[in-house]
Structures are given as C-alpha cells and as structure tokens.
Amino acid sequence: MSTLTTSPAPPLPADGLPISSPQRTLTVALAGNPNAGKTTLFNALTGLRQRVANYPGVTVERKEGFWSLSPDAPPARLIDLPGLYSLDAASLDEQIARDVLTGRASSHTPAPDCVVVAVDATNLARNLYLVTQLLEIGRPLVIALTMFDLAARQQDTELDVAELEEALGVPVVPVVTTQRCGLDALAAAVWRAAQEGASPGAGWRLSARAEEEIASLARGGRGEADESNARLCSLAGARYAAMIELYAEELPQDAERRASVEGARSRLAAADPRWWQEPVLARYDWIEQVAARAVRAKRGAAAERERTPTERIDRVATHKILGPLVLLLVMLVVFQAIFSWAQLPMDLIDHGFGSLGDVVRASMPAGLLTDLIVDGVIAGVGGVLVFLPQILLLFLFISLLEDSGYMARAAFIMDRLMRGVGLHGKAFMPLLSSFACAIPGIMATRTIENPKDRLATILIAPFMSCSARLPVYTLMIAAFFTGRKVFGVVSVGVLIIMSMYLLGIVVAVAVAWVLKHTILKSPPPPLVLELPPYRMPSFANVVQTIYQRASMFVRRAGTVILAISILLWALVTFPRAGAPAQGDGERVQPSANAREAETVQPAAGASNVAESAGAQTSGDKGEQIRNSFAGRLGRLIEPAIRPLGFDWQMGIGLIASFAARETLVSTLSIVYNVDDGGEQSGSLIEAVRNARRPDGRPAWTPLVAVSMMVFFVLACQCMSTVAVVKRETNSWRWPLFMVSYMLALAYVASLVTFQGGRLLGFS
Amino acid sequence: MSFNFQRKIAQPVAPHAPAPAAVGDETCLNCLPHGVGARVVGVSGDGSIARRLMEMGVVPGARVRVIKAAPLGDPLEIRVRSYHLALRRSEAEAITVVAGD
Ligand SMILES: Nc1nc2c(ncn2[C@@H]2O[C@H](COP(=O)(O)OP(=O)(O)O)[C@@H](O)[C@H]2O)c(=O)[nH]1
Numbered sequence: 001m002s003t004l005t006t007s008p009a010p011p012l013p014a015d016g017l018p019i020s021s022p023q024r025t026l027t028v029a030l031a032g033n034p035n036a037g038k039t040t041l042f043n044a045l046t047g048l049r050q051r052v053a054n055y056p057g058v059t060v061e062r063k064e065g066f067w068s069l070s071p072d073a074p075p076a077r078l079i080d081l082p083g084l085y086s087l088d089a090a091s092l093d094e095q096i097a098r099d100v101l102t103g104r105a106s107s108h109t110p111a112p113d114c115v116v117v118a119v120d121a122t123n124l125a126r127n128l129y130l131v132t133q134l135l136e137i138g139r140p141l142v143i144a145l146t147m148f149d150l151a152a153r154q155q156d157t158e159l160d161v162a163e164l165e166e167a168l169g170v171p172v173v174p175v176v177t178t179q180r181c182g183l184d185a186l187a188a189a190v191w192r193a194a195q196e197g198a199s200p201g202a203g204w205r206l207s208a209r210a211e212e213e214i215a216s217l218a219r220g221g222r223g224e225a226d227e228s229n230a231r232l233c234s235l236a237g238a239r240y241a242a243m244i245e246l247y248a249e250e251l252p253q254d255a256e257r258r259a260s261v262e263g264a265r266s267r268l269a270a271a272d273p274r275w276w277q278e279p280v281l282a283r284y285d286w287i288e289q290v291a292a293r294a295v296r297a298k299r300g301a302a303a304e305r306e307r308t309p310t311e312r313i314d315r316v317a318t319h320k321i322l323g324p325l326v327l328l329l330v331m332l333v334v335f336q337a338i339f340s341w342a343q344l345p346m347d348l349i350d351h352g353f354g355s356l357g358d359v360v361r362a363s364m365p366a367g368l369l370t371d372l373i374v375d376g377v378i379a380g381v382g383g384v385l386v387f388l389p390q391i392l393l394l395f396l397f398i399s400l401l402e403d404s405g406y407m408a409r410a411a412f413i414m415d416r417l418m419r420g421v422g423l424h425g426k427a428f429m430p431l432l433s434s435f436a437c438a439i440p441g442i443m444a445t446r447t448i449e450n451p452k453d454r455l456a457t458i459l460i461a462p463f464m465s466c467s468a469r470l471p472v473y474t475l476m477i478a479a480f481f482t483g484r485k486v487f488g489v490v491s492v493g494v495l496i497i498m499s500m501y502l503l504g505i506v507v508a509v510a511v512a513w514v515l516k517h518t519i520l521k522s523p524p525p526p527l528v529l530e531l532p533p534y535r536m537p538s539f540a541n542v543v544q545t546i547y548q549r550a551s552m553f554v555r556r557a558g559t560v561i562l563a564i565s566i567l568l569w570a571l572v573t574f575p576r577a578g579a580p581a582q583g584d585g586e587r588v589q590p591s592a593n594a595r596e597a598e599t600v601q602p603a604a605g606a607s608n609v610a611e612s613a614g615a616q617t618s619g620d621k622g623e624q625i626r627n628s629f630a631g632r633l634g635r636l637i638e639p640a641i642r643p644l645g646f647d648w649q650m651g652i653g654l655i656a657s658f659a660a661r662e663t664l665v666s667t668l669s670i671v672y673n674v675d676d677g678g679e680q681s682g683s684l685i686e687a688v689r690n691a692r693r694p695d696g697r698p699a700w701t702p703l704v705a706v707s708m709m710v711f712f713v714l715a716c717q718c719m720s721t722v723a724v725v726k727r728e729t730n731s732w733r734w735p736l737f738m739v740s741y742m743l744a745l746a747y748v749a750s751l752v753t754f755q756g757g758r759l760l761g762f763s
Numbered sequence: 764m765s766f767n768f769q770r771k772i773a774q775p776v777a778p779h780a781p782a783p784a785a786v787g788d789e790t791c792l793n794c795l796p797h798g799v800g801a802r803v804v805g806v807s808g809d810g811s812i813a814r815r816l817m818e819m820g821v822v823p824g825a826r827v828r829v830i831k832a833a834p835l836g837d838p839l840e841i842r843v844r845s846y847h848l849a850l851r852r853s854e855a856e857a858i859t860v861v862a863g864d
Contacts, residue, residue, distance in 0.1 A: 085815075085818055085819060086818040088814070088818065122845075123844075123845060123846045125820060125844045125845070126819060126844050126846060129818060129820070249810065249814075276810075276814075277806075277817060280814070280817045280818060280822060281817075281823070284822045284825075310847075311830075314830075314840075318831065318833065318834070319834070320834045321834070323833075323834050324834050408849070412833050412838060412840065412849045413833055413834055413835075415833065415849075415851070416833060416835035416836065416837050416838070417835065425838075526811075526812045526815070526851065527838050527849060527851045527854070528812070528815050528816060528849075528854065529848070529850070530819075530847070530849075531847040531848065531849055532847075533846075533847075
C-alpha cells in the first residue's frame with residue numbers, strides 16, 4: 001500500500017536539450033487549484049508582458065507571459081495552466097494541462113523545464129492533491145505557498161515550511177503575492193530547479209497487485225508509430241503513462257492496447273470493486289503524512305474553533321432570507337452602474353468620435369474617400385468603442401465578485417432555480433451580465449465546465465435584453481406610448497419595456513429547457529463547487545483582468561464591427577444616384593450612433609454629431625437611399641416582413657440592425673430624412689409618427705411598434721455577439737444556428753403579435 | 764467504450780479507512796443534521812462524480828460537517844478538510860458518513 005518512501009526516484013531525463021546553455025529560453029508552467037491565487041501570481045510575475053490566446057482547436061484559454069528568473073538569462077516563458085483540482089479527470093482543461101506538463105503538446109508548447117504550483121497555505125491538504133499528481137509526472141517542481149499572510153494569522157494551526165519542504169522533497173517558497181513578497185526567492189528557486197532538472201518523483205506506491213498491472217502495461221508493446229505516446233513515455237516515464245491509461249475514464253484508441261488495459265482493469269476489479277479509488281486514497285494518505293509533519297496545532301489554541309470572518313459574512317450572504325436579498329442588492333448596484341454611471345463616458349466617446357468625424361470631414365476634400373473614412377471607419381470604430389464603458393464596468397464588477405469569492409455564493413443561491421431549466425448555478429452570472437451586453441456574458445460562461453451546459457448558456461444569453469436594445473425600445477415608447485397611464489399611475493411605456501425584458505427571460509428559459517432536452521441533452525450537471533474564503537481583491541489584479549478583457553473585446557469584436565460598418569456604408573452609398581453628392585452626402589452611421597438614444601431622449605440634450613448639413617436636400621437623400629443596394633434589399637424583403645407590419649424602410653433598418661441593434665435608430669433617421677444636425681430631439685419621433693405608406697395610411701402604429709420591439713427582443717442582431725460565439729465555440733456552426741433559430745423565433749413572435757393584435761382589434 | 768460498470772457499485776468502507784466506530788451509526792451526508800461533525804466512510808455512485816468528490820478530499824476518514832442548505836433547500840454547504848464545498852443533495856446522498864469525531 002502507500003508508504004512514505006524516503007529515497008527519491010532518479011531524476012528524469014529532461015527533454016534532450018542542453019539545459020545549462022545560458023541563452024536558452026526556459027519554459028515554466030504555472031499550475032494550481034482554482035482560488036489558490038494563481039492568477040494573481042501570474043500577473044505579479046509577468047506584469048503586462050502577457051498574451052492570451054486559445055489552445056489550438058479548443059476553447060480553453062491559454063495565457064502566456066515572460067518572467068525574468070535571472071539577470072544573466074533571457075526571461076523564461078511562463079505558461080498559465082487552467083485552474084485545476086486534479087489532472088486525472090476527462091475534462092478538457094485537465095487534458096490540456098496534462099498534455100502541456102508531459103510535453104505532449106510540444107507542437108505549440110515545449111515541455112516545461114520547471115513547474116510552479118500555487119498552493120494555498122490556508123487549505124493545504126486539498127491543494128497538495130494536485131502536487132502529488134505533479135510529482136508523479138516527474139518534472140522539476142517548485143511550490144509557491146500563497147496566502148502565507150493569511151496562514152500566518154490562523155489561530156489554530158502553524159505551518160512549518162522547512163518541514164514541508166523536507167516531506168515533499170521539493171523547494172517550497174512562501175509568497176504573499178498581493179504584497180509582492182517572496183517573488184524573488186521564487187524566481188531563484190525556479191532557476192535552480194530548472195538547472196538541476198531533478199524531481200523526487202512520487203513518494204508513494206499502490207498495492208502490489210496494482211503496481212504489477214502498471215508495470216506490465218508499462219512494459220507492454222507500444223508501437224513506435226504512436227508518437228505522442230512515445231513522447232509521453234520518454235518524458236514522464238512509462239510508469240506514469242501506464243498509470244494514466246489504467247485509471248483514466250476512457251480507454252486507449254489502439255485496439256491491442258485497449259484490450260490489455262481492459263484486461264488489467266477487470267483483473268483488478270475482480271479482486272476489489274473499488275480498485276479505481278486506490279490512487280486517490282494513496283495520494284491522500286501520503287498527504288496526511290506530509291501534513292502531520294508540517295502542520296502543528298498551535299499550543300493553547302481553543303478546542304472549539306472561532307468563527308472565521310468568512311463564516312460570519314456567510315451567515316448573512318447565504319442566509320435563507322437575507323441571502324437572496326443581498327444578491328438582489330448586488331444585482332441592483334451592478335445594473336445601476338452599467339446603465340447610469342456608464343452614460344457619461346459613453347456620451348463623451350460618442351461626442352468625441354462625432355467631432356473627430358467633423359474635423360476630418362472639414363479638413364479633407366469632399367468625396368467618397370472622406371465619406372468612407374468618416375461614415376464607415378470613424379463611425380464604425382466609434383460604434384464599438386461606445387460600449388467600452390459598459391463592458392469595463394461590467395468586468396470590473398465581475399472580477400470584483402469573482403476575486404472576492406462572492407460569485408460562488410451567487411451560484412450556490414441560484415443553483416436550485418437554474419437547475420429547474422437544466423442549467424448550472426454557474427450560468428446565473430453570465431446570464432445576468434448579458435442584460436448589459438451579451439458579449440461579456442458569453443465570455444463569462446467559461447467558468448461552466450460541462451461543454452453542453454456552457455453551450456446552452458451561450459445560446460440563450462442573447463435573449464437577455466441588452467443595453468443596445470434600449471435605444472430601440474425608447475424610440476418606440478417615445479413615439480407611441482408617452483403620457484399613457486394604466487390606472488392613472490403606471491406608465492404604459494414602463495410596463496411595455498418591462499414586458500419586453502420579461503419576454504426575453506421567458507423565452508430564454510423555454511429555449512434552455514428545449515435545448516437541454518434535445519440537442520444538448522446531458523445528465524443534470526453535478527455541482528461540486530468550492531465556496532472559497534472571502535478575500536480582499538487585489539487592485540492590480542482587477543485592473544489587469546479588465547485590461548485583458550477590454551483589449552480582447554476591442555481587438556476581436558472591433559475588427560468584425562468595423563468591416564460590417566464599412567459594408568453597410570457601401571450598401572447605402574452605392575450605386576450613386578444622379579450627380580455625385582457634394583459635401584456630406586448620405587450620412588449613414590451604421591453602428592456609430594449607438595447613442596442615438598439621445599435623439600429620442602430629450603433630457604439627454606443635443607447630440608453632438610451635429611454638423612452642418614450639406615448642400616443636398618432631403619429629397620435627394622431619400623431618393624439615394626431608395627435606389628441604393630440597401631434600399632433595394634429593403635424592398636426585396638418587404639413581402640416577407642409585411643405580415644409583421646413592416647414596410648421596406650423599416651426593412652432597411654432591420655437589415656442594418658443585424659450588425660448592431662441600435663443601428664435601427666440611426667438608419668431610420670436616414671431613411672426618413674431626419675437631418676442629423678441641430679436640435680433634433682423630437683424630429684425622429686415626429687418623422688416616425690408621420691411616416692406614410694404609399695396609400696396614405698400611417699406606416700407606424702402602436703401595434704407595429706410593439707411588433708418591432710418583440711422582433712428586437714428575440715432576434716440576434718449583433719455582429720459582435722456572433723463573432724464572440726464563433727470565437728468561444730471555435731466553429732461557425734453554433735453562431736449560425738443561433739442566428740437562425742433566434743430569427744425564426746423573432747419572426748414568428750412578431751407575426752403572432754401583429755396578426756393577433758389586429759384580430760383583437762388593436763391597430 | 765466507456766468504462767464505468769464497476770464504478771456504480773456502492774461500497775462503504777475502503778481499504779484505507781479506519782474502521783468506523785459503530786457500523787450502526789452510518790448514515791448519508793444528506794441525512795446528517797446540520798452542524799454535526801462526522802467522518803466519511805465511503806463514496807458511492809456514478810464514476811465521475813464520486814471521483815471528483817474524492818479528489819476534492821471527501822475520502823474515507825475525512826472529517827465533514829454540513830454547514831447549511833442554500834435558501835431554496837438545495838444545494839448543501841459542507842466543510843471538509845478545512846474548506847467549504849457546495850454540493851447537491853443528490854450528491855450528498857452518495858457519501859456515507861458516521862457521526863461523531
Ligand atoms: N492575502 C492574500 N490574498 C491573496 C494572495 N494571493 C491572492 N490573493 C487573493 O485571493 C483571491 C483569489 O486569487 P486569484 O489569483 O484570483 O485566484 P485563482 O482562482 O487561483 O486565479 C484574490 O482576491 C486575490 O487578491 C496572497 O498571497 N495573500
């Protein structure tokens with residue numbers, strides 16, 4: 001059985017490369033349990049010298065940075081592995097971590113010269129489990145004992161670092177990452193370990209029967225053709241490879257190999273039905289022996305533990321009645337921030353780009369190129385950046401909630417409800433975020449481990465009414481429902497907006513249920529969720545997280561939105577009708593006028609996209625639009641959208657709004673010839689109210705407005721969302737599926753609304 | 764293809780576990796009154812969940828205590844190996860414990 005062997009296993013050969021050559025760039029992998037302080041450590045070690053990418057072909061994020069270990073050598077590559085409790089299970093994260101650690105992933109990541117594992121000093125036993133597995137792999141290992149400040153303050157126990165080092169056989173460096181203490185010592189220890197290239201190996205053995213099976217599997221014929229296996233053997237030792245094969249949940253691909261593994265398993269199972277538990281139990285046995293040496297009960301410590309601060313906070317935060325109230329309060333604050341605090345910077349950005357456009361237009365010769373730069377490029381970039389304040393704020397809150405440990409409590413409270421529709425408690429926060437913007441919401445689904453649950457969450461996230469729908473709702477309400485009250489007090493407008501939010505939620509729940517019972521069928525996801533102690537988030541860490549997320553958003557979604565804006569600009573501009581326009585012709589701002597909401601919110605004051613309207617008359621503009629590609633498209637789809645109550649002008653708006661929802665407002669102002677200069681607050685509303693069909697009937701009625709809003713609740717009209725879903729799922733299949741099923745739902749719901757409304761006598 | 768026929772077998776008392784004081788006291792974690800200390804006897808149930816629980820430290824011999832249930836009655840918050848873990852009642856059912864330290 002498991003024994004604490006004192007003689008270390010011989011060091012394993014390291015990768016065949018000359019390790020002493022001072023110029024070689026070392027590769028260091030950073031592992032650790034979730035909540036062990038790994039992210040903070042990674043950020044502290046690499047600063048801003050880091051890169052975020054995906055592992056090839058999968059959606060697991062890969063962070064990499066540079067870390068100076070020694071003044072005489074180039075900085076080492078530090079690879080941040082996913083946060084893990086174990087290396088054994090079949091989850092994607094664990095597989096990738098195992099591949100990187102054993103050098104199997106060497107096509108993109110060389111085998112690490114040294115592995116640093118963040119071990120939470122306040123939670124030693126469970127954190128050491130991962131360490132036991134890393135010891136088995138046999139790479140040089142250094143332990144960064146994080147949260148050492150918190151451990152030192154613990155009343156009941158005392159940690160003896162020297163003894164721990166001795167018992168584990170690897171260097172242990174206590175660090176307080178948040179105060180940057182111990183980082184130099186860590187670098188020195190890693191440098192030394194990488195030079196020596198030695199590992200003590202695993203300090204325990206399994207039962208004689210299991211060891212025999214492993215040994216015979218390790219000896220067993222391994223085709224040299226199976227290159228990855230051969231690599232695994234040479235690096236981590238045949239014993240380790242055989243052990244993984246024997247205890248993994250899946251069987252090897254190779255038929256011959258599979259037969260021998262199956263044989264070994266059934267022999268072990270015959271002797272002991274719980275044979276598969278043996279490695280786990282052996283590791284924990286060993287951990288207990290290590291802990292017995294290194295952790296001492298403090299003398300005079302009270303027999304009964306005092307309540308920790310975390311337990312005191314949780315008496316409120318997860319209390320039967322107070323808990324949900326606190327959660328509600330947290331949500332309120334987040335929403336308040338996203339909707340009102342973000343307003344000022346958003347206006348500033350919008351005005352900034354507006355003025356930039358004006359300056360460029362004034363200083364460049366009039367013509368197509370100027371139009372392209374102003375209406376396409378500047379407007380397009382502005383249209384993306386205008387959402388940045390909301391996204392920054394949202395990520396500020398998400399990272400505060402996550403780092404402090406509250407996010408796990410939210411999942412704990414909401415799990416029961418979420419499970420009702422087959423989702424995981426962890427889906428709650430991403431969905432909540434989606435009320436601000438689906439993009440960060442979808443990015444936040446990464447915490448959900450089961451790919452099917454994650455996908456289901458991604459697919460319903462866009463139903464949450466995001467801030468980009470608000471301009472549309474506001475315009476419709478302002479045009480048709482202002483001043484009306486129900487029972488004399490409740491404004492109809494507010495009721496309608498609330499129903500729109502509700503509609504999105506109800507449909508999301510229904511779709512989630514359907515998805516989880518059909519194409520994404522999987523057993524109800526287990527919830528094994530750590531509730532970490534509450535911790536003060538580190539400022540530097542929060543800033544860095546926000547910075548990474550924001551730059552990712554700007555880079556990736558930005559490129560797509562930019563391309564689409566230019567395309568839309570072209571669609572409304574070509575073919576040119578009649579004489580080439582002078583000055584500012586059709587001023588189309590596909591996604592730029594995100595803040596066009598101002599147009600319909602008199603309180604927001606005059607928007608500064610003001611510019612002297614050019615020489616063209618409104619009539620020319622209208623004609624140009626009608627004959628442009630966009631106008632033709634609008635008329636082309638008119639038969640399809642007429643049953644929903646829409647005409648071709650709205651059709652242009654719909655088409656344009658597939659790039660970004662709020663584009664509807666700016667497109668409508670172009671289509672209806674609303675001059676976008678001057679005090680236009682009321683003008684678009686007036687134009688919408690006065691728009692007529694060829695037969696003289698009003699184009700818009702309250703019913704059409706409601707139908708339009710319903711369409712906007714359900715349709716996935718957001719290029720950035722599509723781009724992010726593509727990125728997160730690594731295929732076009734899911735984004736296309738999402739766009740089409742949401743479009744179908746939106747169409748049907750709009751049809752039912754409009755036709756049903758007419759039957760009921762509304763107009 | 765997948766191999767889990769053996770893992771479904773419920774078996775208390777693992778070879779490494781100290782023998783429980785009184786076998787009659789065995790109960791499942793789900794049935795344990797809140798706040799009462801207990802020791803794990805065994806984990807049964809579906810392979811991957813049982814394995815995950817054990818890897819998180821819920822192994823025979825470990826001390827556990829149910830802290831509270833979530834506001835809607837499920838999941839449970841338990842304390843094991845000096846940290847806190849949330850798990851559903853259905854998962855807690857698979858954990859056999861014996862009350863007392
Ligand atoms: N007191 C203290 N807090 C820390 C230390 N390292 C990290 N933290 C905090 O612990 C929390 C979790 O850290 P994080 O790096 O996000 O953990 P991860 O899940 O392993 O990436 C954050 O609030 C950090 O600010 C440390 O050495 N001392």
